[in-house]
Amino acid sequence: MTRPQRSDAARNRAAVLAAADELFATAAAPARVSMDDVAAGAGVGKGTLFRAFGSRAGLIQALWALRTEPLRRAIESGPPPLGPGTDPSQRVAAILDAILVVKLDNRHLTLALEERSGSASLYEQPQYQLVHRLLSDLLRDVGRGKESELLAHLLLAAVRADLLDHLAGSRGSSRRQLRAGVAALVDLVLNGSSG
Amino acid sequence: MTRPQRSDAARNRAAVLAAADELFATAAAPARVSMDDVAAGAGVGKGTLFRAFGSRAGLIQALWALRTEPLRRAIESGPPPLGPGTDPSQRVAAILDAILVVKLDNRHLTLALEERSGSASLYEQPQYQLVHRLLSDLLRDVGRGKESELLAHLLLAAVRADLLDHLAGSRGSSRRQLRAGVAALVDLVLNGSSG
DNA sequence: TTCAGATACGGACTAATGGTCCGGTTATCT
DNA sequence: AGATAACCGGACCATTAGTCCGTATCTGAA
Structure with missing residues (x-):
C-alpha cells in the first residue's frame, strides 16, 4: 500500500x-x-x-520515460503503423524509425541514458528489454526463427546513442540520411534485399 | 627527436x-x-x-594495442583471408570474425576500452577509425557505394563490447552461436541473402 | 482550529577516484 | 667520479555520486 x-x-x-x-x-x-x-x-x-x-540513473530513466510516453502509447495501443494489428514488417520499420527520431530529438538525454553507470549496461534496462522483446516477436512472426533475438539486438545497435551522435555530430549526417540508412538496414534484415 | x-x-x-x-x-x-x-x-x-x-584511457589503449598487435599485422600484411589480396567479401567476413574473437577473449579489457571516458567516445578512437575506414573501403569495392560508410559502422556496432558481454554473459550465448550470428549478418549486408 | 506525528527537506559530510605537482632519486654520458 | 637531465613516488587536489540527520512542513483527526 x-x-x-x-x-x-x-x-x-x-x-x-x-x-x-x-x-x-x-x-x-x-x-x-x-x-x-x-x-x-x-x-x-x-x-x-x-x-x-x-x-x-533513476533520474535519467524517469526523464526518458516521460519523453517517450507518447511513443510507448502509440506502440502499445495506437493505430498503424506503430500500433498492434500492423503488418509485422512494416511495424518493425515504423518502430525503429520512431525510436531513431526520438533519439535524435533528445540527443543528450539519450546519451546520458545509454552511458553505462556502474555495472548496469544498456541491456539491463527494462525499457531496452521491452523493445527488444517486441522486436524479437515481430521478427519471429516474419519468419526469422531462432535468429530473431540476435537480429533484434543488431537492429537496436544501429540506433545507439553514441553512434547517432557521432554520425549526426562530428560527421554531419542529416536526419534524412540517417532515417534512410536505418530504413535500408531494416529492409535488408527483413527482406534480404540488396540495395 | x-x-x-x-x-x-x-x-x-x-x-x-x-x-x-x-x-x-x-x-x-x-x-x-x-x-x-x-x-x-x-x-x-x-x-x-x-x-x-x-x-x-591511454593505459587501456596501450594494453589493447599490445593485445591486438598480431591481428593488426595479419590484416596489414598477412596472408589471406585477413591480409590484403583477399576477395573483399571474404576479407570483410574474416576481419569481423577475428575482431569478434579478440573481443570475446578480452572481454573486460574491451569493455574498458569502449567505455566512454569524458567526452571521448569509441568513435573518436584512432583504432576504431582505422578499422572503419578499412571496412568502408572493402564495402565500396564490393559495390556498396555511398552506403559503405554507414554499413561499416553498423557491422562494427554488432560487435560492440557491451552487447557481446550481454549476449555471452547474462544470456549464455556460446562463442559458436555468436560467430555464426555475426557471420550471418555480414552475409546479409554483403550479399543480401536471406537466411 | 489545533495538534501530533509521519513525511519530506536540505546541505554539510563521506568516500572514491582520476589526475597533478615537485622535492628527492637515479640512470647515463663524459 | 661528477654533472645533468630524466624519472620516481606519494601527498595533494578537484570533482562528484550518494548518505545522514536535525529541522521544517504537510495532513488527517479531534
Whole structure:
C-alpha cells in the first residue's frame, strides 16, 4: 500500500524533472550535468533529489520515460503503423524509425541514458528489454526463427546513442540520411534485399 | 627527436602493463580497476603511471594495442583471408570474425576500452577509425557505394563490447552461436541473402 | 482550529577516484 | 667520479555520486 505522495514532494519532483530536462538539453555534454547542478537548478536540496529518484540513473530513466510516453502509447495501443494489428514488417520499420527520431530529438538525454553507470549496461534496462522483446516477436512472426533475438539486438545497435551522435555530430549526417540508412538496414534484415 | 627511454622507465612501463592486464582479467568489472590499484599492483607510484600513459584511457589503449598487435599485422600484411589480396567479401567476413574473437577473449579489457571516458567516445578512437575506414573501403569495392560508410559502422556496432558481454554473459550465448550470428549478418549486408 | 506525528527537506559530510605537482632519486654520458 | 637531465613516488587536489540527520512542513483527526 503506497499512500499518496505529499504535495511538496510532488511539486519538487516536477521541478527536478523540469530542471534536469533543461540542463541536459543545454549542456555541452551530458556527463557535465552533475546532480548538484540539477538540484541547484530545481531550487531543491540534494537529499530531496536522491529521495525522489534514487540515483542519477533513476533520474535519467524517469526523464526518458516521460519523453517517450507518447511513443510507448502509440506502440502499445495506437493505430498503424506503430500500433498492434500492423503488418509485422512494416511495424518493425515504423518502430525503429520512431525510436531513431526520438533519439535524435533528445540527443543528450539519450546519451546520458545509454552511458553505462556502474555495472548496469544498456541491456539491463527494462525499457531496452521491452523493445527488444517486441522486436524479437515481430521478427519471429516474419519468419526469422531462432535468429530473431540476435537480429533484434543488431537492429537496436544501429540506433545507439553514441553512434547517432557521432554520425549526426562530428560527421554531419542529416536526419534524412540517417532515417534512410536505418530504413535500408531494416529492409535488408527483413527482406534480404540488396540495395 | 625523441631520445631513447631510460631503462627504469621502460621497466616500469612493462610492469604497469603486466599489472593492468592481470587486474582487468581478474576483476569483476573493468570499472572497478582503479588507477591506484594498477599502480599498487605494479609496485609503482601513481605519478609514474600517469607519466607513462597520460591517462586511464591511454593505459587501456596501450594494453589493447599490445593485445591486438598480431591481428593488426595479419590484416596489414598477412596472408589471406585477413591480409590484403583477399576477395573483399571474404576479407570483410574474416576481419569481423577475428575482431569478434579478440573481443570475446578480452572481454573486460574491451569493455574498458569502449567505455566512454569524458567526452571521448569509441568513435573518436584512432583504432576504431582505422578499422572503419578499412571496412568502408572493402564495402565500396564490393559495390556498396555511398552506403559503405554507414554499413561499416553498423557491422562494427554488432560487435560492440557491451552487447557481446550481454549476449555471452547474462544470456549464455556460446562463442559458436555468436560467430555464426555475426557471420550471418555480414552475409546479409554483403550479399543480401536471406537466411 | 489545533495538534501530533509521519513525511519530506536540505546541505554539510563521506568516500572514491582520476589526475597533478615537485622535492628527492637515479640512470647515463663524459 | 661528477654533472645533468630524466624519472620516481606519494601527498595533494578537484570533482562528484550518494548518505545522514536535525529541522521544517504537510495532513488527517479531534
